[in-house]
Amino acid sequence: MKKLKVKQNYVKNFKNQTPLILSEAVDNTKQLNEGEIIELVDPRGGFLGKGYVGFQNKGMGWVLTFKENQPIDQVLFKQKILTALNKRTSYYQDEMTNAFRIFNGEGDGIGGLIIDYFDGYYVIQWYSEGIYQFKEWVLEVFEELGDYRAIYEKKRFDTKGKYINDDDFVRGERGEFPIIVQENGMNYAVYLNDGAMVGIFLDQRDVRKALRDKYAWDKHVLNTFSYTGAFSVAAALGGANKTTSVDLAKRSKAKTIEQFSVNGIDFEQQDIIVMDVFDYFNYAKRKNLRFDVVVLDPPSFARSKKRTFRTAKDYPELIKNSIDIVEKDGMIIASTNTASFGMKKFKEMIDRGFKDKNKKYTIVEEFTLPGDFMVNNRYKQGDYLKVVVLQLK
Missing domain, CATH: 3.30.750.80 (RNA methyltransferase domain (HRMD) like)
Incomplete structure (x- = not known):
């Protein structure tokens, strides 16, 4: 087992049982191989933890045990x-x-x-x-x-x-x-053999249930960045009078039709639109369209021919565009899965968007990850999902 010395200013992290091993926290990362089992020690050689080498965008590996006598097997x-x-x-x-x-x-x-x-x-x-x-x-x-x-x-x-x-x-x-x-109780079609995405994001389970049970009845719901239309299905099953699903990906339309169909919903009574979401906002403003509920669940990063969207920078703009087309007492379900900031900063982004439009709102409900998405309390970035249900005043 290879021993890696942890730099002094990172020793406290591992004593506090932080599981992620950052490349900058240790010496001699160039000689490491993927999957290699390593022991972390402080500058004096004192044991800190054992883990494995696995380079990804978050770091260069993970601690698997903080017990010196526990083998990794x-x-x-x-x-x-x-x-x-x-x-x-x-x-x-x-x-x-x-x-x-x-x-x-x-x-x-x-x-x-x-x-x-x-x-x-x-x-x-x-x-x-x-x-x-x-x-x-x-x-x-x-x-x-x-x-x-x-x-x-x-x-x-x-x-x-x-x-x-x-x-x-x-x-x-x-x-x-x-x-x-x-x-x-809702049906979703999934493909386990078709690339990285299977057709549904399981971390939004509680939010979809809330949309169905509390917020959709007799409402026109706009689902932006709709992917396969999972939120639209929840809204329709919750008694929405209409749903509008918008996503730039061409395959999203067929996927959304399929999700409606496996739930016995007439997709022809719903609007499914393949378009850049910001272009759709502009279209909706020109046509004076209004929605009772707007769902915002963008990817952390997205690039189209016209623009690049980064949640950390552009979410206030998303809020402002939504305010323009939501009914005066309507709701916005604002969501992000970006791990680089917490709920406090997310709320600040939301607040910035409302202040720029000189509008007021109340927070009705908040969500983080559901119970099956266990979180390590020593690694806050792991609790990445932030959802805030807002009602305009």
């Missing part, structure tokens, strides 16, 4: 995965939901490893070549359990920052896609 991986499964017992027993996260990276003790469950299918996401070296240790746990239809994987790493688009099937019986999963 298959037993440790098995222990962590089984502990995570036991914490999700109530989700497995939920008759209305059969798609959820069963292992959430550093929140469950292994940074860089994500595992989701879709009605008998497991999808393992590997976020670095380093964690991928432990593939057999992870698969061995599921072989011992044996209760699955199939296992798929997503390699979320590449030297050029792009998804490795090869055969995602690992073992079991290949699924016939789409499979239809349930979330709080």
Whole structure:
């Protein structure tokens, strides 16, 4: 096991059990190999933690144990995965939901490893070549359990920052896609063999339920950056008189039609528009369109031919555009999954947008990650989801 000296000004981080290993926190990172098991020591040689090397955009690896006498082996991986499964017992027993996260990276003790469950299918996401070296240790746990239809994987790493688009099937019986999963009684079509995205973001489960149960009835709901229309489905099932889904991706229209169809919703009664969201805002202003509820759930970063959108810089502009087309007593569901700032800064962005328009609002409800997305309290960036439900005054 290679020992790495931690620079003095980072020693406190690891004594406080911070799991992420930053490249700038240690010496001699050039001689490291992906998947290599390492021991972190302070400048005097005192033990700080053990982990593995896995270069990704967040850092160069993760601590797996802060116990000096605990070996990093298959037993440790098995222990962590089984502990995570036991914490999700109530989700497995939920008759209305059969798609959820069963292992959430550093929140469950292994940074860089994500595992989701879709009605008998497991999808393992590997976020670095380093964690991928432990593939057999992870698969061995599921072989011992044996209760699955199939296992798929997503390699979320590449030297050029792009998804490795090869055969995602690992073992079991290949699924016939789409499979239809349930979330709080709503149906969603998912594809586990079609690139990095499967068709639904599980972290928004609670927000979709709230939209359906509290905010959609008899409303016209605008769903921006709509992807496959999951929020639009929730709104329609919640009694919205109409939904409008807007996304720049051409495939979003067919995907949204499919999601409406698997829920028995007449998609022809809904508006599904392929357009840049900011262009749609301008169109809606020209046509004097108004909406009762506007859903804002943009990617952290997006680039089109006309513009580049960065949440950290451009979210106030998004709020201002929404204010222009929402009814005077309407609602905005503002969401971001950007990990680089917290809820306080997000609220400041929202407030800036309202002040620029000289408008007032109240915060009706807030959301962070649902319970199956376990968070490590020593790594605040892991609690990345921030959702604020706003009502205009």
